[in-house]
Amino acid sequence: MTAAAEKPGGRGRTAAVTATDLLTATASRIADAFHGSLPVRDLYSPEGARMYDAFTQEDHSEVREFLRLARGCPGPILDLACGSGRLTLPLRALGRDITALDSSSEMLRILSERLTQARAHVTGQVNFVEADMADFRLDHRFGLVLLGATSITLLDRLGRAALFERVNAHLLPDGRFLLTALEFDGCSDIGDETVRVVIAKNGTDPALHLFTEQLDPAQGIRTVSILRQTLHGGEVTHSELFTTRVHTVTVESLRAELEAAGLAVHARHPVATGGSAYRVTLLECSS
Ligand SMILES: C[S@@+](CC[C@H](N)C(=O)[O-])C[C@H]1O[C@@H](n2cnc3c(N)ncnc32)[C@H](O)[C@@H]1O
Structure with missing residues (x-):
């Protein structure tokens, strides 16, 4: 899946960079652990929209x-x-x-x-x-x-x-x-990374979301990745990784x-x- 390479203005897309190219640190290690079998998608793809909706179901911030x-x-x-x-x-x-x-x-x-x-x-x-x-x-x-x-x-x-x-x-x-x-004022360390977990519903089954982000203040970039694993009867039935790069x-x-x-x-x-x-x-x- 091609993804989040942005044209000047941050509004367009080009086909040159894939979502996999954007992975950093933990997200990259997660993808490696799946030996290439993990689908990696743009967070703002149609699949990403459905994941975002589930991921933010209980998010009442703002x-x-x-x-x-x-x-x-x-x-x-x-x-x-x-x-x-x-x-x-x-x-x-x-x-x-x-x-x-x-x-x-x-x-x-x-x-x-x-x-x-x-x-x-x-x-x-x-x-x-x-x-x-x-x-x-x-x-x-x-x-x-x-x-x-x-x-x-x-x-x-x-x-x-x-x-x-x-x-x-x-x-x-x-x-x-x-x-x-x-x-972002005062954030300076390249490699800063936070990880948190959100368990949301996938229909009646739970879906585990592992959220990681990395900040690169020198480049003015923040990379966000979310591993989504859907479960049924206590077994993982599907795993996908979503990623995007935004501007600080x-x-x-x-x-x-x-x-x-x-x-x-x-x-x-x-x-x-x-x-x-x-x-x-x-x-x-x-x-
Ligand atoms: C982080 S979500 C925020 C959604 C919602 N406002 C909320 O509070 O949860 C960002 C949204 O921006 C949309 N988006 C991304 N780039 C956009 C653009 N250039 N113009 C309009 N919408 C855009 C995405 O499709 C996505 O729905």
């Missing part, structure tokens, strides 16, 4: 912070890089129209299924847009644009500049742009880039992370 701030920003909501709706679904409790934008048709398909399952309990319209968050044009503006799950790291500097310009063009005069960022950016750099794009940072809100290796900050911005 939800409380986004809901609290969203209550103070009237008007329609634009959820950028919405994925399978980890934030979109709880935001529906506000009863406002939401536009859910993602570049993955599979993520939007899963979100649509989730909405159908949740229909009895929620209000407000959800519109789906399959698009690049750094290159979208919608026919109206929003009281709130949000970018959660520290997904700003999916874009490089050029991609971020394009995104911020698009966000500014889609904000109502009193609108707010909320985004979360990892605090300090909160100070982000603030400068936002300001260069005409977006002022009004406030920084700490986000509860439940023991993550990094701190997460929610930046509240407006035109």
